[in-house]
Amino acid sequence: MRLIQVTASKGWRGHEQKIIYLYEAFRDFGYVEDQWIVCVKDSEVHKAATSRNMQVIALDYKGEYSLEFAKSLKKIADEKKADILFIHNSQSHTLSVLSSLVYGLKIPMVLCRTMIRRVDSNFLRKWKYNYKGIKKIICVSHPVVDVLKYAVKDHSRLCVVGSVTDIHKFKYADTGILHKEFNIPEGHLLIGNIAAFTPMKDLHTWVRTAAELHKRNFKAKYIIIGDGPQEEEVKELARELGVENEIIFAGFRKDIPQVLPEFDLFLFTSNNEPTGGVLLEAYACRIPIVAANAGGIPEVVQDGITGLMAEVGNPVDFADKVEQLAADKNLQQQLTENGYEFLKANFTKEVIAKKMYDELNEVLVKYGTKR
Template sequence: MRILHVVETLHVGGLERVVIDLVQQQVTLGHECMVNCLFEKGSLAGELEERGIPVSCCNKKSSLDLKAVRSLTGTARAFQPHVVHTHNMSSNYYAALALMNNRRIRLINTRHGIGTMPRKQKWFFGASLLRTARVVGVCHQATELLRQQFPLFHHRMMTIPNGIVLDRHPPRSREQHQRLTRQLDLPEDSLLVTVVARLNPVKNHRMLIEAFARTAENIPRARLVIIGDGELRPMLEKLVRDLAIADRARFLGDRRDVAELLAGMDLFVLPSTQEGHSISLIEACASGLPIIATNVGGNPEIVRDGFNGLLIESENTGELASRMEDLLRDREKREKFGQNGRAWAETEGSVQTMAQRYQNIYEHD
């Protein structure tokens, strides 16, 4: 089967990571794949090109760009895909326009987020659903929101959770912990709390930092390791200084060795105000980390309260501080949650499971 994936870019991000892993798994299964980026290729495109998987781009402008439509039409005509799989909204309505005169190609869309759509974008996306065979939400809440927004097409909508390459994620170990504390120039007995997320408002690092400052007063061994970058970094670094925890916090920026870093941590926290089906949470599960996450979006579909982690209410700094302190004091519970998380990832969070579920809708109505 020939499969053309359409994305905005392949810059560093959760959606982009899912697409790259899915494409590589599909190639492993014997399919012929190609990726088209509406804007520029992005920094992750090389991972595919190194494997001989072609990546093209339309160099789309910010507004409705008919040249980009023609470019995508030409790509589809040359590649002759059986399926065009688009990711998020703009990719789908550009693909729908490009395939307007070719009804034989099956169009599948995945909505990776859960946020609100601008009015104009919502109209374009709704119109594109006339040409779309299946619309996938990455968590049940995302799918229900799509059904509410576009009730005419509710029968075409379903849920397929994200998956990751589990083999990339070594389990948490004492050796990795020792290596990481040396790398970060921290005491060997440090208890490492981490988050992997873009530094933007929706990820709510501010709440984590404020809660950690409270926890650190009672847990002197606690250290905070923030992985990711973004526009809020200067403000968050200032907040760390203002709370007098600069010596207990590390900002690592964007990293390519996230799997190795996670294997040395003790606790993973995701304090988002909204979330789809978080790749970071799946990665934390695969690494055998106990988790504290806000009870929003698709988080409860990954973090089962009392099984592989704890769920807290969004914007409750006091609750987060208390739960962090409880888990950092209870090594046995951390171990139990971590083992349960890895077991869940092996059955529900793998790229193989995700690819098989997409294969089913590529081939069947």
């Protein structure tokens, strides 16, 4: 298999990390004959792929309907004699369809979908999901499949391959970086989250949970790592609730593998999460989890087995679960051990890369063109 992964994303979140993980796994396990990443010039994916000596082709990006990008994609596919185009975000989905429709890109296309969001409200968006060149849509969880069924006519094109993490990247060792940097008092638990400041992450409930625990004289400090459009709004809520000195807003960081093991508990309040890949990283670091019972999270967190689940948007329920877990060391050990084994069995690079390869290869066998 000669594979092109394409994304028009400029930032760096879990899905961009997934592209890098898959490239590494496809290479290391010998799943592909050759492969390339096509991305936006100077994007985070471009930087990450370049720093790892991956075969990356960076293009200028002038918008979702850039004919220049679409034309270049066709040229690259021809020059590299690619077999499959693996599409990783909405903008590159549009560009790939344009490449096929306008410039005659012939190779089969596979779309990776990670968002729980209706796409049938817009005619053009719905049309591109049913475009004949898209042979398969690989979803990160079953709730993603369920919401796409409203738009996609042929449900047989939908399948599920879960999130991925690299367990070798995360260590079960507290480095003390955050405690030193933010002068966290001795004897206080560190309760954290890693999330973009967007509505889906429901950081308002996260702050209200911290306020509820503070009201109960729970001995902890709280940290959110991330940034995003709702950041000032969330900070203002913390001020209104009188917990601005209890919550550390640490901003976007690139040292997650080093600082995540410092968390004593991972508090995850997302209200419509496709899976919550960061929860897998918490498993890798053996951090106890309290998470919202929403979206695809139940496919990652097994209530009472690998973590505790709380009612969406209910800070009192979240606070109750945090207190329950913090007070029971045996329960913490049981959940974290189960979580780590669950991670190894279902979400490692080895496991997910094989599942992903099988789905891509099925398309190649069925629709691939002979060179």
